[in-house]
Amino acid sequence: MPSGYFDCRDSFSHTLEALAEADERIVTVVSDSVGSSKLVNFGKRFPRRQINVGIAEQTVVAVGAGLANGGKVPFVSAASCFLTGRALEQIKADIAYSNVNVKLIGQSSGIAYGELGPTHHSIEDMAWLRLLTNLTIIVPADPWQTEAAIRAAAAHDGPVFVRVSRMPVPALERTNPRFEIGKAETLVEGEDLTIIANGTMVHRAVAAARGLAVEGISARVVNMATMAPLDEAAILASAATGAIVTVEEHNVRGGLGGAVAEFVSTHHPVPMRILGFDGFQPTGTVESLMELAGLTVEGITRAARQVLLKKVQ
Amino acid sequence: MVYEAQLGHPGGDFSSADLLASLYFGVLRFDPKVPNDPRRDRFVMSKGHCTGAFYSALAGAGFFSEDLLDTYMQPMSRLNGHPNRNYLPGVETNTGPLGHGLPVAVGIAIAGQIDGADFRTFVLTGDGEQQEGSNWEAGLTAGHRRLENLTMIIDRNRLQQGARTEDTAGLDPLDDKWRAFGWQVEIIDGHDCQQIYDVLSASPKGRGKPLCVIANTVKGKGVSFMNDNVAWHHGVPNQEQYEQAMRELV
Numbered sequence: 400m401p402s403g404y405f406d407c408r409d410s411f412s413h414t415l416e417a418l419a420e421a422d423e424r425i426v427t428v429v430s431d432s433v434g435s436s437k438l439v440n441f442g443k444r445f446p447r448r449q450i451n452v453g454i455a456e457q458t459v460v461a462v463g464a465g466l467a468n469g470g471k472v473p474f475v476s477a478a479s480c481f482l483t484g485r486a487l488e489q490i491k492a493d494i495a496y497s498n499v500n501v502k503l504i505g506q507s508s509g510i511a512y513g514e515l516g517p518t519h520h521s522i523e524d525m526a527w528l529r530l531l532t533n534l535t536i537i538v539p540a541d542p543w544q545t546e547a548a549i550r551a552a553a554a555h556d557g558p559v560f561v562r563v564s565r566m567p568v569p570a571l572e573r574t575n576p577r578f579e580i581g582k583a584e585t586l587v588e589g590e591d592l593t594i595i596a597n598g599t600m601v602h603r604a605v606a607a608a609r610g611l612a613v614e615g616i617s618a619r620v621v622n623m624a625t626m627a628p629l630d631e632a633a634i635l636a637s638a639a640t641g642a643i644v645t646v647e648e649h650n651v652r653g654g655l656g657g658a659v660a661e662f663v664s665t666h667h668p669v670p671m672r673i674l675g676f677d678g679f680q681p682t683g684t685v686e687s688l689m690e691l692a693g694l695t696v697e698g699i700t701r702a703a704r705q706v707l708l709k710k711v712q
Numbered sequence: 713m714v715y716e717a718q719l720g721h722p723g724g725d726f727s728s729a730d731l732l733a734s735l736y737f738g739v740l741r742f743d744p745k746v747p748n749d750p751r752r753d754r755f756v757m758s759k760g761h762c763t764g765a766f767y768s769a770l771a772g773a774g775f776f777s778e779d780l781l782d783t784y785m786q787p788m789s790r791l792n793g794h795p796n797r798n799y800l801p802g803v804e805t806n807t808g809p810l811g812h813g814l815p816v817a818v819g820i821a822i823a824g825q826i827d828g829a830d831f832r833t834f835v836l837t838g839d840g841e842q843q844e845g846s847n848w849e850a851g852l853t854a855g856h857r858r859l860e861n862l863t864m865i866i867d868r869n870r871l872q873q874g875a876r877t878e879d880t881a882g883l884d885p886l887d888d889k890w891r892a893f894g895w896q897v898e899i900i901d902g903h904d905c906q907q908i909y910d911v912l913s914a915s916p917k918g919r920g921k922p923l924c925v926i927a928n929t930v931k932g933k934g935v936s937f938m939n940d941n942v943a944w945h946h947g948v949p950n951q952e953q954y955e956q957a958m959r960e961l962v
Contacts, residue, residue, distance in 0.1 A: 461846070465822065497797055
């Protein structure tokens, strides 16, 4: 890991241990996903409060629902690709439709498994989940926001999905660090266009905005850490800049870009560019796949220039 | 209810009616005025399509007024075709898709096991529903964790939606399968209320494993033209059939 970069799974597990110390209702539920969730230490400290159901995603989610019925606050943690794809109906019926107090942690989301291929990439999860009524979805951007998201999830009475990456990210600079479910944060002020990003893409969006500023382009950067419920006021304010680029470690269809486009097209239509992955990805390192999709500082910068050409003056 | 709604699953309602009656009027400990009491016994209706029988049992047990049954599946009714815990007290989890009840019940039983709590957890599944793999995932965990506070009742009417279970994806020997998963298995007549009561009310303390009760039942029990007839998985009687059914049931 490069210096100054962090694995957000560490923030997740350290925060959860601290919360569990103070609240004995908190339990972890895993499907042979202890190590990959960084929950080895949690299991050592609270052995009776770590339930490993084996390689069984349908059960890991449903057991979470049952534990909530029994008064626990379960954190169900597994690789996002399997947790969401394999157990989607359990997430729909047992968690979201039943509206129970379960926290789902989708680990190693996005493209982070690189060379392991599309079976292990989780770039469809946001499209599958954001349609489910009652389910709050958070995509934290850095270690500080991961801790804030886990604390907010624990404090929220209802189902929450937190999308956690294993891809190292730097800590973002903030003048006013504050996290609230459903509220986006503006990291860079700007007037000419808005870049809306979340998760691992936020620091790249900030770097792109800094570069654009040198060219005389004033780009706002909004970190849309909550995917559901969407911060519609922040999207309206973004549309008021006249052009939007969305950036996500997800399929270009059905994710952050789709959510923003749905809202903008019916409330304040402006030109948009949606950056993400166009379907199943070929074999490649994480960074090579990012480059292919234009999910780099250069790619975001290029998309910003392109969308400005379409902006109605 | 099915006649009024012109919708429903009467075959499975009738095969599970004696099981539900024995549970709600004998076995389960609950106070309908405090439906979320943490000490209550839990009952999970995994065969969520059999709401005709399930809602009747909940109303009879006092969770809501029997008048509400007249709204069964009417527009905006709280009595949806499949049960919703946010609409009705006494419903523990929303079911409908098959194979969802046992895994949730396993989670409830684990919560009780962690706390050393006294409550018991019961789940009623259809027999065709046993074809869902999620049951076997959850059953493995229940056996592994020796959840003696958990009881699964299988409504073994031998018919699923389209045909006999044994002509579709055969389940027998179902008892051996569950024993191999670490469960104690009892086979009873699912229409003999004394047998049902005796096997379900026996204390689980010291059993050291979850209990599977295979209740042999008859789909459409009590109505001659529905008896063991696959055509009545879902179906609505016409007026003449309705009157005949009511005569036979009384």
